[in-house]
Amino acid sequence: MSRRTALVTGASRGIGLGIAQRLAAAGYALTLSARREEPLLRAASELAGETEVAPVVGNLATEDDVRQLATAHEERFGSLDLLVLNGGVGSAGPVAEMKMKTYDLMLNINLRAQFLLIQQCLPMLRKGAVAHSSHGAKIVALASITGVAGEPNLAAYGASKAGLISLCETVTLEESTHGVTATALSPGYVDTDMTEWKREELGRESMLSTSDVAELVLAITRLSARAVVPNMVLTRAGEQIWRA
Ligand SMILES: NC(=O)c1ccc[n+]([C@@H]2O[C@H](COP(=O)([O-])OP(=O)(O)OC[C@H]3O[C@@H](n4cnc5c(N)ncnc54)[C@H](OP(=O)(O)O)[C@@H]3O)[C@@H](O)[C@H]2O)c1
Structure with a gap:
Protein backbone atom coordinates (compact mmCIF):
# COMPACT_ATOMS: atom_id res chain seq x y z
CA MET A 1 0.00 0.00 0.00
CA SER A 2 1.30 3.49 -0.87
CA ARG A 3 2.27 5.80 1.94
CA ARG A 4 -0.28 8.31 3.25
CA THR A 5 0.16 12.03 2.73
CA ALA A 6 -1.22 15.10 4.47
CA LEU A 7 -1.31 18.82 3.73
CA VAL A 8 -1.34 21.06 6.81
CA THR A 9 -1.81 24.84 6.58
CA GLY A 10 -0.58 27.17 9.31
CA ALA A 11 1.97 24.50 10.19
CA SER A 12 4.87 26.70 11.32
CA ARG A 13 3.71 27.03 14.95
CA GLY A 14 0.83 26.56 17.38
CA ILE A 15 -1.88 24.00 16.67
CA GLY A 16 -0.72 23.35 13.09
CA LEU A 17 2.82 22.47 14.16
CA GLY A 18 1.46 20.21 16.91
CA ILE A 19 -0.67 18.36 14.34
CA ALA A 20 2.24 18.12 11.88
CA GLN A 21 4.49 16.62 14.58
CA ARG A 22 1.90 13.92 15.34
CA LEU A 23 1.32 13.15 11.68
CA ALA A 24 5.07 12.85 11.04
CA ALA A 25 5.35 10.40 13.94
CA ALA A 26 2.42 8.44 12.46
CA GLY A 27 4.30 8.13 9.15
CA TYR A 28 2.52 10.68 6.96
CA ALA A 29 4.53 12.43 4.25
CA LEU A 30 3.74 16.13 4.65
CA THR A 31 3.20 19.33 2.76
CA LEU A 32 3.43 22.13 5.30
CA SER A 33 2.40 25.70 4.62
CA ALA A 34 2.54 29.14 6.25
CA ARG A 35 3.02 32.75 5.20
CA ARG A 36 6.47 33.48 6.65
CA GLU A 37 9.36 31.44 5.24
CA GLU A 38 11.82 31.31 8.10
CA PRO A 39 9.57 29.75 10.79
CA LEU A 40 8.12 27.37 8.20
CA LEU A 41 11.54 26.12 7.13
CA ARG A 42 12.49 25.69 10.78
CA ALA A 43 9.40 23.56 11.40
CA ALA A 44 10.03 21.56 8.21
CA SER A 45 13.65 20.83 9.08
CA GLU A 46 12.62 19.77 12.59
CA LEU A 47 10.37 17.09 11.04
CA ALA A 48 12.57 16.14 8.09
CA GLY A 49 14.42 13.49 10.16
CA GLU A 50 11.13 11.66 10.66
CA THR A 51 9.35 11.87 7.33
CA GLU A 52 9.37 13.48 3.86
CA VAL A 53 8.41 17.14 4.24
CA ALA A 54 7.63 19.73 1.55
CA PRO A 55 7.41 23.30 2.87
CA VAL A 56 5.33 25.67 0.71
CA VAL A 57 5.30 29.38 1.53
CA GLY A 58 2.00 31.10 0.74
CA ASN A 59 -0.56 33.59 1.95
CA LEU A 60 -4.08 32.20 2.36
CA ALA A 61 -5.39 35.69 1.64
CA THR A 62 -4.09 35.36 -1.95
CA GLU A 63 -6.05 33.17 -4.34
CA ASP A 64 -3.01 32.30 -6.49
CA ASP A 65 -1.07 31.15 -3.42
CA VAL A 66 -3.93 28.85 -2.37
CA ARG A 67 -4.08 27.30 -5.85
CA GLN A 68 -0.27 26.98 -5.93
CA LEU A 69 -0.29 25.18 -2.57
CA ALA A 70 -2.58 22.44 -3.90
CA THR A 71 -0.52 22.19 -7.09
CA ALA A 72 2.72 21.88 -5.12
CA HIS A 73 1.30 18.97 -3.11
CA GLU A 74 0.03 17.26 -6.26
CA GLU A 75 3.34 17.61 -8.09
CA ARG A 76 5.27 16.19 -5.14
CA PHE A 77 2.92 13.47 -3.87
CA GLY A 78 0.16 12.88 -6.46
CA SER A 79 -2.68 12.16 -4.03
CA LEU A 80 -3.87 13.31 -0.62
CA ASP A 81 -5.23 11.39 2.38
CA LEU A 82 -5.66 14.21 4.89
CA LEU A 83 -6.22 17.92 4.39
CA VAL A 84 -5.85 19.90 7.62
CA LEU A 85 -7.38 23.36 7.23
CA ASN A 86 -5.65 24.98 10.17
CA GLY A 87 -4.18 28.31 9.04
CA GLY A 88 -6.43 31.11 10.21
CA VAL A 89 -6.56 34.49 11.90
CA GLY A 90 -8.50 36.01 14.78
CA SER A 91 -9.29 39.60 15.74
CA ALA A 92 -11.58 40.67 18.56
CA GLY A 93 -13.89 43.65 18.80
CA PRO A 94 -17.57 44.50 19.28
CA VAL A 95 -19.89 44.49 16.28
CA ALA A 96 -20.55 48.20 16.86
CA GLU A 97 -16.90 49.09 16.29
CA MET A 98 -15.35 46.46 14.04
CA LYS A 99 -13.78 47.85 10.87
CA MET A 100 -15.04 46.14 7.72
CA LYS A 101 -11.41 45.71 6.61
CA THR A 102 -10.84 43.51 9.68
CA TYR A 103 -14.08 41.62 9.02
CA ASP A 104 -13.16 41.07 5.35
CA LEU A 105 -9.69 39.75 6.16
CA MET A 106 -11.06 37.25 8.68
CA LEU A 107 -13.81 35.98 6.40
CA ASN A 108 -11.41 35.84 3.46
CA ILE A 109 -8.79 33.76 5.26
CA ASN A 110 -10.98 31.71 7.61
CA LEU A 111 -13.71 30.83 5.12
CA ARG A 112 -13.11 31.82 1.47
CA ALA A 113 -9.56 30.45 1.34
CA GLN A 114 -10.69 27.22 3.02
CA PHE A 115 -13.47 26.78 0.46
CA LEU A 116 -11.01 27.32 -2.40
CA LEU A 117 -8.39 24.98 -0.94
CA ILE A 118 -10.97 22.21 -0.48
CA GLN A 119 -12.09 22.74 -4.08
CA GLN A 120 -8.49 22.54 -5.34
CA CYS A 121 -7.68 19.44 -3.28
CA LEU A 122 -10.83 17.38 -3.96
CA PRO A 123 -9.44 15.54 -7.03
CA MET A 124 -6.36 14.52 -4.98
CA LEU A 125 -8.51 13.53 -1.99
CA ARG A 126 -10.70 11.35 -4.20
CA LYS A 127 -7.52 9.61 -5.44
CA GLY A 128 -6.36 9.14 -1.85
CA ALA A 129 -9.74 7.65 -0.94
CA VAL A 130 -9.44 5.10 -3.75
CA ALA A 131 -5.85 4.20 -2.79
CA HIS A 132 -6.75 3.76 0.90
CA SER A 133 -10.40 2.75 0.63
CA SER A 134 -10.84 1.35 4.16
CA HIS A 135 -10.20 4.73 5.77
CA GLY A 136 -11.07 7.01 2.88
CA ALA A 137 -9.66 10.54 2.71
CA LYS A 138 -10.38 13.13 5.39
CA ILE A 139 -10.60 16.86 5.73
CA VAL A 140 -10.21 18.28 9.24
CA ALA A 141 -10.95 22.02 9.60
CA LEU A 142 -9.95 24.04 12.64
CA ALA A 143 -13.18 25.87 13.44
CA SER A 144 -13.85 27.16 16.98
CA ILE A 145 -16.34 26.82 19.81
CA THR A 146 -17.31 30.40 18.91
CA GLY A 147 -18.72 28.96 15.68
CA VAL A 148 -21.13 26.92 17.80
CA ALA A 149 -22.01 29.38 20.59
CA GLY A 150 -21.67 33.15 20.22
CA GLU A 151 -19.06 34.95 22.31
CA PRO A 152 -18.98 38.72 22.95
CA ASN A 153 -16.32 40.49 20.81
CA LEU A 154 -15.83 37.48 18.54
CA ALA A 155 -18.76 37.99 16.15
CA ALA A 156 -16.79 38.06 12.89
CA TYR A 157 -14.39 35.32 13.95
CA GLY A 158 -17.30 33.16 15.18
CA ALA A 159 -19.27 33.77 11.98
CA SER A 160 -16.29 32.70 9.87
CA LYS A 161 -15.97 29.51 11.92
CA ALA A 162 -19.73 28.80 11.85
CA GLY A 163 -19.44 29.03 8.07
CA LEU A 164 -16.55 26.57 8.15
CA ILE A 165 -18.59 24.08 10.22
CA SER A 166 -21.42 24.30 7.67
CA LEU A 167 -18.95 23.93 4.79
CA CYS A 168 -17.60 20.70 6.31
CA GLU A 169 -21.13 19.27 6.60
CA THR A 170 -21.91 19.97 2.96
CA VAL A 171 -18.60 18.60 1.70
CA THR A 172 -19.34 15.34 3.51
CA LEU A 173 -22.83 15.19 1.99
CA GLU A 174 -21.48 15.79 -1.50
CA GLU A 175 -18.23 13.79 -1.37
CA GLY A 203 -3.92 31.86 32.77
CA ARG A 204 -2.15 29.53 30.34
CA GLU A 205 -2.86 26.51 32.55
CA SER A 206 -6.62 26.92 32.02
CA MET A 207 -6.30 26.78 28.23
CA LEU A 208 -6.35 23.65 26.08
CA SER A 209 -3.00 22.36 24.79
CA THR A 210 -2.04 21.91 21.15
CA SER A 211 -1.61 18.19 21.87
CA ASP A 212 -5.28 17.97 23.01
CA VAL A 213 -6.25 19.16 19.54
CA ALA A 214 -3.68 17.06 17.66
CA GLU A 215 -4.92 13.96 19.48
CA LEU A 216 -8.40 14.43 18.02
CA VAL A 217 -7.05 14.93 14.51
CA LEU A 218 -5.21 11.62 14.78
CA ALA A 219 -8.38 9.94 16.07
CA ILE A 220 -10.28 11.12 12.99
CA THR A 221 -7.62 9.68 10.67
CA ARG A 222 -8.12 6.26 12.27
CA LEU A 223 -11.87 6.08 11.59
CA SER A 224 -13.18 3.94 8.76
CA ALA A 225 -14.57 5.57 5.61
CA ARG A 226 -18.06 4.66 6.87
CA ALA A 227 -17.82 6.82 10.00
CA VAL A 228 -18.38 10.57 9.94
CA VAL A 229 -17.93 13.06 12.78
CA PRO A 230 -19.40 16.36 11.50
CA ASN A 231 -18.11 18.57 14.32
CA MET A 232 -16.10 17.96 17.47
CA VAL A 233 -16.40 20.53 20.26
CA LEU A 234 -13.49 20.62 22.68
CA THR A 235 -14.25 22.79 25.68
CA ARG A 236 -12.11 23.85 28.64
CA ALA A 237 -12.60 22.41 32.11
CA GLY A 238 -14.54 24.75 34.41
CA GLU A 239 -18.06 25.86 35.18
CA GLN A 240 -19.23 26.76 31.69
CA ILE A 241 -19.47 24.43 28.72
CA TRP A 242 -20.38 26.80 25.87
CA ARG A 243 -17.73 29.49 26.16
CA ALA A 244 -14.36 29.92 24.51
N1 LIG B 1 -5.69 29.22 19.67
C1 LIG B 1 -6.97 29.08 19.92
O1 LIG B 1 -7.48 29.35 21.01
C2 LIG B 1 -7.89 28.52 18.86
C3 LIG B 1 -9.16 28.08 19.26
C4 LIG B 1 -10.02 27.58 18.31
C5 LIG B 1 -9.64 27.52 16.99
N2 LIG B 1 -8.41 27.98 16.62
C6 LIG B 1 -8.05 27.93 15.21
O2 LIG B 1 -6.96 27.05 15.05
C7 LIG B 1 -6.15 27.48 13.96
C8 LIG B 1 -4.69 27.62 14.42
O3 LIG B 1 -4.66 28.54 15.50
P1 LIG B 1 -3.33 28.81 16.34
O4 LIG B 1 -3.79 29.24 17.67
O5 LIG B 1 -2.38 27.69 16.22
O6 LIG B 1 -2.78 30.11 15.58
P2 LIG B 1 -1.32 30.76 15.57
O7 LIG B 1 -0.50 30.29 16.71
O8 LIG B 1 -1.56 32.21 15.38
O9 LIG B 1 -0.69 30.15 14.22
C9 LIG B 1 -1.30 30.45 12.99
C10 LIG B 1 -0.63 29.70 11.87
O10 LIG B 1 -1.28 30.08 10.65
C11 LIG B 1 -0.36 30.75 9.78
N3 LIG B 1 -1.05 31.87 9.13
C12 LIG B 1 -1.61 32.95 9.70
N4 LIG B 1 -2.11 33.78 8.77
C13 LIG B 1 -1.86 33.19 7.58
C14 LIG B 1 -2.12 33.55 6.23
N5 LIG B 1 -2.73 34.69 5.90
N6 LIG B 1 -1.72 32.73 5.24
C15 LIG B 1 -1.08 31.56 5.54
N7 LIG B 1 -0.81 31.16 6.79
C16 LIG B 1 -1.19 31.98 7.79
C17 LIG B 1 0.77 31.21 10.73
O11 LIG B 1 2.03 31.37 10.08
P3 LIG B 1 2.49 32.79 9.48
O12 LIG B 1 2.19 33.82 10.51
O13 LIG B 1 3.91 32.66 9.11
O14 LIG B 1 1.66 32.90 8.27
C18 LIG B 1 0.84 30.05 11.70
O15 LIG B 1 1.55 28.97 11.15
C19 LIG B 1 -6.77 28.78 13.46
O16 LIG B 1 -7.62 28.49 12.37
C20 LIG B 1 -7.59 29.24 14.65
O17 LIG B 1 -8.65 30.08 14.26
C21 LIG B 1 -7.53 28.47 17.54
Whole structure:
Protein backbone atom coordinates (compact mmCIF):
# COMPACT_ATOMS: atom_id res chain seq x y z
CA MET A 1 0.00 0.00 0.00
CA SER A 2 1.30 3.49 -0.87
CA ARG A 3 2.27 5.80 1.94
CA ARG A 4 -0.28 8.31 3.25
CA THR A 5 0.16 12.03 2.73
CA ALA A 6 -1.22 15.10 4.47
CA LEU A 7 -1.31 18.82 3.73
CA VAL A 8 -1.34 21.06 6.81
CA THR A 9 -1.81 24.84 6.58
CA GLY A 10 -0.58 27.17 9.31
CA ALA A 11 1.97 24.50 10.19
CA SER A 12 4.87 26.70 11.32
CA ARG A 13 3.71 27.03 14.95
CA GLY A 14 0.83 26.56 17.38
CA ILE A 15 -1.88 24.00 16.67
CA GLY A 16 -0.72 23.35 13.09
CA LEU A 17 2.82 22.47 14.16
CA GLY A 18 1.46 20.21 16.91
CA ILE A 19 -0.67 18.36 14.34
CA ALA A 20 2.24 18.12 11.88
CA GLN A 21 4.49 16.62 14.58
CA ARG A 22 1.90 13.92 15.34
CA LEU A 23 1.32 13.15 11.68
CA ALA A 24 5.07 12.85 11.04
CA ALA A 25 5.35 10.40 13.94
CA ALA A 26 2.42 8.44 12.46
CA GLY A 27 4.30 8.13 9.15
CA TYR A 28 2.52 10.68 6.96
CA ALA A 29 4.53 12.43 4.25
CA LEU A 30 3.74 16.13 4.65
CA THR A 31 3.20 19.33 2.76
CA LEU A 32 3.43 22.13 5.30
CA SER A 33 2.40 25.70 4.62
CA ALA A 34 2.54 29.14 6.25
CA ARG A 35 3.02 32.75 5.20
CA ARG A 36 6.47 33.48 6.65
CA GLU A 37 9.36 31.44 5.24
CA GLU A 38 11.82 31.31 8.10
CA PRO A 39 9.57 29.75 10.79
CA LEU A 40 8.12 27.37 8.20
CA LEU A 41 11.54 26.12 7.13
CA ARG A 42 12.49 25.69 10.78
CA ALA A 43 9.40 23.56 11.40
CA ALA A 44 10.03 21.56 8.21
CA SER A 45 13.65 20.83 9.08
CA GLU A 46 12.62 19.77 12.59
CA LEU A 47 10.37 17.09 11.04
CA ALA A 48 12.57 16.14 8.09
CA GLY A 49 14.42 13.49 10.16
CA GLU A 50 11.13 11.66 10.66
CA THR A 51 9.35 11.87 7.33
CA GLU A 52 9.37 13.48 3.86
CA VAL A 53 8.41 17.14 4.24
CA ALA A 54 7.63 19.73 1.55
CA PRO A 55 7.41 23.30 2.87
CA VAL A 56 5.33 25.67 0.71
CA VAL A 57 5.30 29.38 1.53
CA GLY A 58 2.00 31.10 0.74
CA ASN A 59 -0.56 33.59 1.95
CA LEU A 60 -4.08 32.20 2.36
CA ALA A 61 -5.39 35.69 1.64
CA THR A 62 -4.09 35.36 -1.95
CA GLU A 63 -6.05 33.17 -4.34
CA ASP A 64 -3.01 32.30 -6.49
CA ASP A 65 -1.07 31.15 -3.42
CA VAL A 66 -3.93 28.85 -2.37
CA ARG A 67 -4.08 27.30 -5.85
CA GLN A 68 -0.27 26.98 -5.93
CA LEU A 69 -0.29 25.18 -2.57
CA ALA A 70 -2.58 22.44 -3.90
CA THR A 71 -0.52 22.19 -7.09
CA ALA A 72 2.72 21.88 -5.12
CA HIS A 73 1.30 18.97 -3.11
CA GLU A 74 0.03 17.26 -6.26
CA GLU A 75 3.34 17.61 -8.09
CA ARG A 76 5.27 16.19 -5.14
CA PHE A 77 2.92 13.47 -3.87
CA GLY A 78 0.16 12.88 -6.46
CA SER A 79 -2.68 12.16 -4.03
CA LEU A 80 -3.87 13.31 -0.62
CA ASP A 81 -5.23 11.39 2.38
CA LEU A 82 -5.66 14.21 4.89
CA LEU A 83 -6.22 17.92 4.39
CA VAL A 84 -5.85 19.90 7.62
CA LEU A 85 -7.38 23.36 7.23
CA ASN A 86 -5.65 24.98 10.17
CA GLY A 87 -4.18 28.31 9.04
CA GLY A 88 -6.43 31.11 10.21
CA VAL A 89 -6.56 34.49 11.90
CA GLY A 90 -8.50 36.01 14.78
CA SER A 91 -9.29 39.60 15.74
CA ALA A 92 -11.58 40.67 18.56
CA GLY A 93 -13.89 43.65 18.80
CA PRO A 94 -17.57 44.50 19.28
CA VAL A 95 -19.89 44.49 16.28
CA ALA A 96 -20.55 48.20 16.86
CA GLU A 97 -16.90 49.09 16.29
CA MET A 98 -15.35 46.46 14.04
CA LYS A 99 -13.78 47.85 10.87
CA MET A 100 -15.04 46.14 7.72
CA LYS A 101 -11.41 45.71 6.61
CA THR A 102 -10.84 43.51 9.68
CA TYR A 103 -14.08 41.62 9.02
CA ASP A 104 -13.16 41.07 5.35
CA LEU A 105 -9.69 39.75 6.16
CA MET A 106 -11.06 37.25 8.68
CA LEU A 107 -13.81 35.98 6.40
CA ASN A 108 -11.41 35.84 3.46
CA ILE A 109 -8.79 33.76 5.26
CA ASN A 110 -10.98 31.71 7.61
CA LEU A 111 -13.71 30.83 5.12
CA ARG A 112 -13.11 31.82 1.47
CA ALA A 113 -9.56 30.45 1.34
CA GLN A 114 -10.69 27.22 3.02
CA PHE A 115 -13.47 26.78 0.46
CA LEU A 116 -11.01 27.32 -2.40
CA LEU A 117 -8.39 24.98 -0.94
CA ILE A 118 -10.97 22.21 -0.48
CA GLN A 119 -12.09 22.74 -4.08
CA GLN A 120 -8.49 22.54 -5.34
CA CYS A 121 -7.68 19.44 -3.28
CA LEU A 122 -10.83 17.38 -3.96
CA PRO A 123 -9.44 15.54 -7.03
CA MET A 124 -6.36 14.52 -4.98
CA LEU A 125 -8.51 13.53 -1.99
CA ARG A 126 -10.70 11.35 -4.20
CA LYS A 127 -7.52 9.61 -5.44
CA GLY A 128 -6.36 9.14 -1.85
CA ALA A 129 -9.74 7.65 -0.94
CA VAL A 130 -9.44 5.10 -3.75
CA ALA A 131 -5.85 4.20 -2.79
CA HIS A 132 -6.75 3.76 0.90
CA SER A 133 -10.40 2.75 0.63
CA SER A 134 -10.84 1.35 4.16
CA HIS A 135 -10.20 4.73 5.77
CA GLY A 136 -11.07 7.01 2.88
CA ALA A 137 -9.66 10.54 2.71
CA LYS A 138 -10.38 13.13 5.39
CA ILE A 139 -10.60 16.86 5.73
CA VAL A 140 -10.21 18.28 9.24
CA ALA A 141 -10.95 22.02 9.60
CA LEU A 142 -9.95 24.04 12.64
CA ALA A 143 -13.18 25.87 13.44
CA SER A 144 -13.85 27.16 16.98
CA ILE A 145 -16.34 26.82 19.81
CA THR A 146 -17.31 30.40 18.91
CA GLY A 147 -18.72 28.96 15.68
CA VAL A 148 -21.13 26.92 17.80
CA ALA A 149 -22.01 29.38 20.59
CA GLY A 150 -21.67 33.15 20.22
CA GLU A 151 -19.06 34.95 22.31
CA PRO A 152 -18.98 38.72 22.95
CA ASN A 153 -16.32 40.49 20.81
CA LEU A 154 -15.83 37.48 18.54
CA ALA A 155 -18.76 37.99 16.15
CA ALA A 156 -16.79 38.06 12.89
CA TYR A 157 -14.39 35.32 13.95
CA GLY A 158 -17.30 33.16 15.18
CA ALA A 159 -19.27 33.77 11.98
CA SER A 160 -16.29 32.70 9.87
CA LYS A 161 -15.97 29.51 11.92
CA ALA A 162 -19.73 28.80 11.85
CA GLY A 163 -19.44 29.03 8.07
CA LEU A 164 -16.55 26.57 8.15
CA ILE A 165 -18.59 24.08 10.22
CA SER A 166 -21.42 24.30 7.67
CA LEU A 167 -18.95 23.93 4.79
CA CYS A 168 -17.60 20.70 6.31
CA GLU A 169 -21.13 19.27 6.60
CA THR A 170 -21.91 19.97 2.96
CA VAL A 171 -18.60 18.60 1.70
CA THR A 172 -19.34 15.34 3.51
CA LEU A 173 -22.83 15.19 1.99
CA GLU A 174 -21.48 15.79 -1.50
CA GLU A 175 -18.23 13.79 -1.37
CA SER A 176 -18.68 10.84 0.99
CA THR A 177 -19.76 8.66 -1.95
CA HIS A 178 -16.22 9.29 -3.27
CA GLY A 179 -14.80 8.30 0.15
CA VAL A 180 -14.03 11.88 1.22
CA THR A 181 -15.45 13.20 4.50
CA ALA A 182 -14.95 16.42 6.46
CA THR A 183 -14.83 17.13 10.17
CA ALA A 184 -14.85 20.51 11.88
CA LEU A 185 -12.88 20.67 15.11
CA SER A 186 -14.16 23.38 17.45
CA PRO A 187 -11.96 24.09 20.48
CA GLY A 188 -12.18 26.75 23.13
CA TYR A 189 -9.05 28.78 23.91
CA VAL A 190 -5.85 26.86 23.10
CA ASP A 191 -2.52 28.07 24.46
CA THR A 192 -0.79 29.47 21.34
CA ASP A 193 0.42 32.83 20.01
CA MET A 194 -3.16 33.55 18.91
CA THR A 195 -4.38 33.61 22.50
CA GLU A 196 -1.54 35.64 23.97
CA TRP A 197 -4.02 38.50 24.56
CA LYS A 198 -6.03 36.22 26.91
CA ARG A 199 -3.10 34.83 28.93
CA GLU A 200 -3.23 37.32 31.75
CA GLU A 201 -7.01 37.04 32.17
CA LEU A 202 -7.37 33.24 31.91
CA GLY A 203 -3.92 31.86 32.77
CA ARG A 204 -2.15 29.53 30.34
CA GLU A 205 -2.86 26.51 32.55
CA SER A 206 -6.62 26.92 32.02
CA MET A 207 -6.30 26.78 28.23
CA LEU A 208 -6.35 23.65 26.08
CA SER A 209 -3.00 22.36 24.79
CA THR A 210 -2.04 21.91 21.15
CA SER A 211 -1.61 18.19 21.87
CA ASP A 212 -5.28 17.97 23.01
CA VAL A 213 -6.25 19.16 19.54
CA ALA A 214 -3.68 17.06 17.66
CA GLU A 215 -4.92 13.96 19.48
CA LEU A 216 -8.40 14.43 18.02
CA VAL A 217 -7.05 14.93 14.51
CA LEU A 218 -5.21 11.62 14.78
CA ALA A 219 -8.38 9.94 16.07
CA ILE A 220 -10.28 11.12 12.99
CA THR A 221 -7.62 9.68 10.67
CA ARG A 222 -8.12 6.26 12.27
CA LEU A 223 -11.87 6.08 11.59
CA SER A 224 -13.18 3.94 8.76
CA ALA A 225 -14.57 5.57 5.61
CA ARG A 226 -18.06 4.66 6.87
CA ALA A 227 -17.82 6.82 10.00
CA VAL A 228 -18.38 10.57 9.94
CA VAL A 229 -17.93 13.06 12.78
CA PRO A 230 -19.40 16.36 11.50
CA ASN A 231 -18.11 18.57 14.32
CA MET A 232 -16.10 17.96 17.47
CA VAL A 233 -16.40 20.53 20.26
CA LEU A 234 -13.49 20.62 22.68
CA THR A 235 -14.25 22.79 25.68
CA ARG A 236 -12.11 23.85 28.64
CA ALA A 237 -12.60 22.41 32.11
CA GLY A 238 -14.54 24.75 34.41
CA GLU A 239 -18.06 25.86 35.18
CA GLN A 240 -19.23 26.76 31.69
CA ILE A 241 -19.47 24.43 28.72
CA TRP A 242 -20.38 26.80 25.87
CA ARG A 243 -17.73 29.49 26.16
CA ALA A 244 -14.36 29.92 24.51
N1 LIG B 1 -5.69 29.22 19.67
C1 LIG B 1 -6.97 29.08 19.92
O1 LIG B 1 -7.48 29.35 21.01
C2 LIG B 1 -7.89 28.52 18.86
C3 LIG B 1 -9.16 28.08 19.26
C4 LIG B 1 -10.02 27.58 18.31
C5 LIG B 1 -9.64 27.52 16.99
N2 LIG B 1 -8.41 27.98 16.62
C6 LIG B 1 -8.05 27.93 15.21
O2 LIG B 1 -6.96 27.05 15.05
C7 LIG B 1 -6.15 27.48 13.96
C8 LIG B 1 -4.69 27.62 14.42
O3 LIG B 1 -4.66 28.54 15.50
P1 LIG B 1 -3.33 28.81 16.34
O4 LIG B 1 -3.79 29.24 17.67
O5 LIG B 1 -2.38 27.69 16.22
O6 LIG B 1 -2.78 30.11 15.58
P2 LIG B 1 -1.32 30.76 15.57
O7 LIG B 1 -0.50 30.29 16.71
O8 LIG B 1 -1.56 32.21 15.38
O9 LIG B 1 -0.69 30.15 14.22
C9 LIG B 1 -1.30 30.45 12.99
C10 LIG B 1 -0.63 29.70 11.87
O10 LIG B 1 -1.28 30.08 10.65
C11 LIG B 1 -0.36 30.75 9.78
N3 LIG B 1 -1.05 31.87 9.13
C12 LIG B 1 -1.61 32.95 9.70
N4 LIG B 1 -2.11 33.78 8.77
C13 LIG B 1 -1.86 33.19 7.58
C14 LIG B 1 -2.12 33.55 6.23
N5 LIG B 1 -2.73 34.69 5.90
N6 LIG B 1 -1.72 32.73 5.24
C15 LIG B 1 -1.08 31.56 5.54
N7 LIG B 1 -0.81 31.16 6.79
C16 LIG B 1 -1.19 31.98 7.79
C17 LIG B 1 0.77 31.21 10.73
O11 LIG B 1 2.03 31.37 10.08
P3 LIG B 1 2.49 32.79 9.48
O12 LIG B 1 2.19 33.82 10.51
O13 LIG B 1 3.91 32.66 9.11
O14 LIG B 1 1.66 32.90 8.27
C18 LIG B 1 0.84 30.05 11.70
O15 LIG B 1 1.55 28.97 11.15
C19 LIG B 1 -6.77 28.78 13.46
O16 LIG B 1 -7.62 28.49 12.37
C20 LIG B 1 -7.59 29.24 14.65
O17 LIG B 1 -8.65 30.08 14.26
C21 LIG B 1 -7.53 28.47 17.54
